[in-house]
Amino acid sequence: MTDSMTELTILQPDDWHIHLRDDSALATTVPHAASSFNRVICMPNLVPPVKNVDDARAYRARIMEHLQASDLAAERQAAFDPRMTLYLTDRTTVQDIEMAAQSGIVQAVKLYPAGATTNSADGVTDINACVDVFEALERHNLPLLLHGEVTQNHVDIFDREKRFLDEVLAQIIIKFPTLKIVMEHITTSDAADFVLAQGNHIAATITPQHLMFNRNHLLVGGIKPHFYCLPILKRESHQKVLLDVATSGNPKFFLGTDSAPHATDKKEAACGCAGCYSAATALPLYATAFDSVGKIDKLEGFASRFGAQFYGLPVNESTITLIKTPMQVPAGYPYFDGSSLTPLMAGETLPWSIKA
Numbered sequence: 001m002t003d004s005m006t007e008l009t010i011l012q013p014d015d016w017h018i019h020l021r022d023d024s025a026l027a028t029t030v031p032h033a034a035s036s037f038n039r040v041i042c043m044p045n046l047v048p049p050v051k052n053v054d055d056a057r058a059y060r061a062r063i064m065e066h067l068q069a070s071d072l073a074a075e076r077q078a079a080f081d082p083r084m085t086l087y088l089t090d091r092t093t094v095q096d097i098e099m100a101a102q103s104g105i106v107q108a109v110k111l112y113p114a115g116a117t118t119n120s121a122d123g124v125t126d127i128n129a130c131v132d133v134f135e136a137l138e139r140h141n142l143p144l145l146l147h148g149e150v151t152q153n154h155v156d157i158f159d160r161e162k163r164f165l166d167e168v169l170a171q172i173i174i175k176f177p178t179l180k181i182v183m184e185h186i187t188t189s190d191a192a193d194f195v196l197a198q199g200n201h202i203a204a205t206i207t208p209q210h211l212m213f214n215r216n217h218l219l220v221g222g223i224k225p226h227f228y229c230l231p232i233l234k235r236e237s238h239q240k241v242l243l244d245v246a247t248s249g250n251p252k253f254f255l256g257t258d259s260a261p262h263a264t265d266k267k268e269a270a271c272g273c274a275g276c277y278s279a280a281t282a283l284p285l286y287a288t289a290f291d292s293v294g295k296i297d298k299l300e301g302f303a304s305r306f307g308a309q310f311y312g313l314p315v316n317e318s319t320i321t322l323i324k325t326p327m328q329v330p331a332g333y334p335y336f337d338g339s340s341l342t343p344l345m346a347g348e349t350l351p352w353s354i355k356a
């Protein structure tokens, strides 16, 4: 049936994991995200990070200013709803969590192990010091979002997610059996299996790049910096399992682009930044991935239903239509201070596009 499908209308999707950055970067990232998504969960790894409700409120106001200054259609502007997260540090208090739970604008709390990825220097150095905070999250039913990688220098970069599951997450779920957890941007079959083995309070987001690519795309025939993100792309067998679970209709797996902009010159560098930019073309990318295994009919659940269900929110009422008409991903976008931003699959043609 889906072989012949050339047009697909789905409920408006949400992005449950996005990096919009701050200040003038928002002029590029906000209209891109708002053109496709209603709710977006905004990652807090700014410099300095979003650490409390006041920071979150001020950050949301800056995002909304750029939305209003954009030339997006009024109807898309009205629908866009950025949801805030707090950045967990060694100094986050139970009171910070209680205020977040009452704020009405903080949707979740993000744990970056210190040093794991971009702007994670202020992250958690000792998970055992977070016991009171985890208790408070569990009590208030506020989800804990995980960048699930260990950071010890001697641990191979391709093993860091699996080691996090075994050494960190396994402990957290024993001590906090009802804490809502999202393993963000999973990259391995181990993570998919781990999530499948838990109750419905533990879920995962999956990015377009981890569904479409593997480490050969990153490394064979020359290093491709625009495929470099963290957790790093793994071998093809992991990619296949991720595609299986994403397209299975299991509500534990839902859309989180991890769209993570870095100016082109910061990626095409001797020490290039980690992150793939996909906000503007995420839906055609996901549609291409789902269609590649004949499962385009499973896209709506993954993109528009399961995340809302997990967060206890209603699904959106508006719809968006994808058509099987090729589109070329732009070679780049203007970014702040005269820089440019190279998206995932820049210059390449995707079989699916968004109907105007």
Ligand SMILES: NC(=O)N[C@@H](CC(=O)O)C(=O)O
Pocket (backbone or CB within 6 Å): 019, 045, 117, 118, 119, 147, 228, 229, 230, 231, 258, 260, 261, 274, 275, 276
């Ligand atoms: N995914 C990435 O490679 N980078 C993200 C941080 C993160 O989510 O790891 C970023 O903020 O640039």
